Amino acid sequence: MATGVGVVGVGQEREEKEEEKEEELLRRGLWLMSESVQDVQAQAAALRQAVGALDSLPSTKLDATLLRHLFEMTQDVKVTRKKHTKARNSLRSVARDEWNTCARLKQQISELERELNELQPLQAFAQLQPLEAEHARLAQQIKDLATGLFSEINVISHCHDDTLMTHVSLSLCLNHSPPGLSLTRHCQRLHFFFSLDADADADADAEPFKMTVASQVTEEVAAVPTKHPRMPTDTPPFTLGQLKAAIPPHCFERNLFTSMRYVFQDLAGVATLYYLSTFIDQLPSFAGLFLWPLYWYLQGAVMTGLWVLAHECGHRAFCDNETIGDAVGMILHSALLVPYHPWRISHRKHHSRTNHMTEDEVFIPDTRGHEHIVPYDEMVGPVSVALRVFFCARMLLFGWPAYLLTHVTGRQYGRRTNHFEPESPLFDKKERGGVVLSDLVLFSWIGCLLYAGQTAGWGWLFKSYFVPYIIVNFWLVLITHLQHTDVRLPHYRSQEWTWLKGALCTMDRDYGHLNILHHHISDTHVVHHLFSYLPHYHAEEALAAIKPILGEYYLKDSVSPGLQGVMEALWNSMTYCRVVENTGEVLWFKDR
Known part of the structure; x- marks a missing residue:
């Protein structure tokens, strides 16, 4: 000091x-x-x-x-x-x-x-740091206590005297329960451990009690959607400056030639896949049943990579020259039916208010009792599962156009909000010129698509362009949804929210081979939210440098590697992340 x-x-x-x-x-x-x-x-x-x-002299006396x-x-x-x-x-x-x-x-x-x-x-x-040893010691004590508890349960499982069994079980629950636990909660613990029914005496061949406990524990563990603790909500013990100092300086260098190399690389991939697709209809019809979906999957993945590069232009991470970056971003995003400047502005606001309950610009969750909760939140059983699949498909296929047109799941401005009108509350007066320019370029591209459909055929346009475009929207919504929607991630109200706490409320996920095609937008998203102007080709190195400092404030989903884990995470989010409690300053997802 x-x-x-x-x-x-x-x-x-x-x-x-x-x-x-x-x-x-x-x-x-x-x-x-x-x-x-x-x-x-x-x-x-x-x-x-x-x-x-x-003036006082006669005119003739002027000398x-x-x-x-x-x-x-x-x-x-x-x-x-x-x-x-x-x-x-x-x-x-x-x-x-x-x-x-x-x-x-x-x-x-x-x-x-x-x-x-x-x-x-x-x-x-x-x-x-000195508290780590004490933490380890307490963890070992808890482990020993749990081992002793289940040893006592196994001994009691061989007892046939109901009175003695109930007496000892009640003693176990009272002795091994936290201080201040209510009598009602003790009874709940007793029921969990012993699950006795009225026909226990009549059933002489009943399974040992140990099996009942094991089955109940298994059911409880299976119901838990995550193996990891929640994100800490305390003020982080580090600052943004300390994180930046830990990253090698060259990671912040934005090289135009390197960035353009990735653009041409992706464009070459799009062109190659399209060229190969022209031979599909020349093959037997049964081959098209396999090759067209393969083309759509690969083309959608590569085009998503182009979307990510345009996203990087919006963050000024493409190059040092903003004019060149905006030009590249305008071309790439317009080709994918995205108004460049309007999205850049709203996405910048998302980064400045991440996971704020009222001021974020995307994926603001419903609170309990909210009038717009979807119907499956009040249902159980197979119908609920069917509706869950329906709403999940609707979100992934049509969520992105709906967001651009109506700002769905975003901040409520009290009047019509979209990404196309210059007078939309998303934009300031000085930003309206960029909105108009983006609209002109976008609608010009739509005109080109309509002309191509009329001349080359609507079927060709649908198979070659529109289906891969839907796949791009699918990946875009899936990636952004899972980055900020998880039972381990909190949302904050104004009193608790800070920029750093909000920026940390995101999660890295492994998409397998798609990490490369998507330019690591999913497996390095934490460092992206901290330093959005950092180029994607330095993100892995930067993340490795700050992970030791982040500690428990860094979350990465490791349920299953690759796309299997992504699909499991999506199902868990649709199951357990329905609403948040409408109380307090820190809000967590609930399943119902």
Whole structure:
């Protein structure tokens, strides 16, 4: 702390010196200006006197001396005016320099204050390390206690005296329960452990009690949707500056040629797949039943990679030149029927308010009792499963166009909201020009598609372009939904929400071979939310550098590797992530 105070003291002394220098320069400039004004006033008075003398003389008495004197005075006035203009420009230059100096000083003071504030979290983080041994010791005690508990249960399982069994079981529940547990909860624990029924005496061949306990435990474990703990909701013991310092500096370098190489690589993949698809209809019809779905899957995956590159342009991670980045992003997103600038603006807002319950721009969950809860939330059994599949398919196939057209699942603005109207509440007045430009480019591309359909055939357009486009929408909604929807991820209200806590509320998932085709948008999404301007080709290295610092604040789903795990995660999210409780500042998903 002493080091921080010393740094602030040096900054204050430097600021006082700069202020004294600024005052001296301003006084000097004002003195020069006042002197110039006095000169001009004196010359003007002399000129008025000369004009008065000139008017009092007869026109025939004007001599060359008076005219020469008048001309000289006019020249003096011009010289004085030039001096005044020079002094004024000098004063403006001095004021501009001092303004820039003040801005630099304010920035330095802000950096010093931020460094000072980081000292306390660093000390707190250092104090947490000695607690690891204590945590391990307590965990071992809990493990030993559980082992002893189930050993006692196995002994009791061979007892045939119901009275003794009930007495000992009640004793076990009371002795091994946490302090303050209510009697009702004790009875629930007793029922969980012993599940006795009225026909126990009559059933002489009943299975040992140990089997009943094992089956109940198995059912409880099977009902749990995750093996990992929840995301911590406390203020992280690290800062964004510490995370950035841990990443190698070259990871933040945005190389235009490298980025364009990925664009041409994906475009070559799209062209190659389309060329190969032209031979499918020349093969026997049964071959098309397999080859067309294969083409749609591969083409949709590669086109999703192009979507990710356009997304990178919107984050200014494509290259250092924003104009080039916007041009590339405009072309790629328009080709995939996405208005570039409107989406870029709303997505930027999503990054600035991630997992905020009222101000996020996408996937805001319903609260319990919300009027828009989908019907399957109130149903059980096979009908519920069927409806769950239906709503899942509807979300994956049509969720993206619905989001662009109606801002579904996004922030409620109280009036019509979409990504096409310049007057939409998503955009400021200064952003409306980009919205109009994006609309013009997008509708021009739609016109090209309609012309191609009329000339080449609607069937060709449907198989070659529209079905892969639907696959792109499928992957886009699936990826973004699973990045922010999980029972382990909280949502915050304003009192608890901070930018860093919100940015950490995302989850990495392994998509297998699609990680490469999708440019690692799914398995490095945590580092992307922390540093969205970092290029995708450095994301894996950057993530490896900050994972030790993130610790328990880093979540990666590891239910099953590859697409099998992704489908399991999707089903779990549709099952267990229906609503959040409408109480408190930190909200968690509930299954009903």
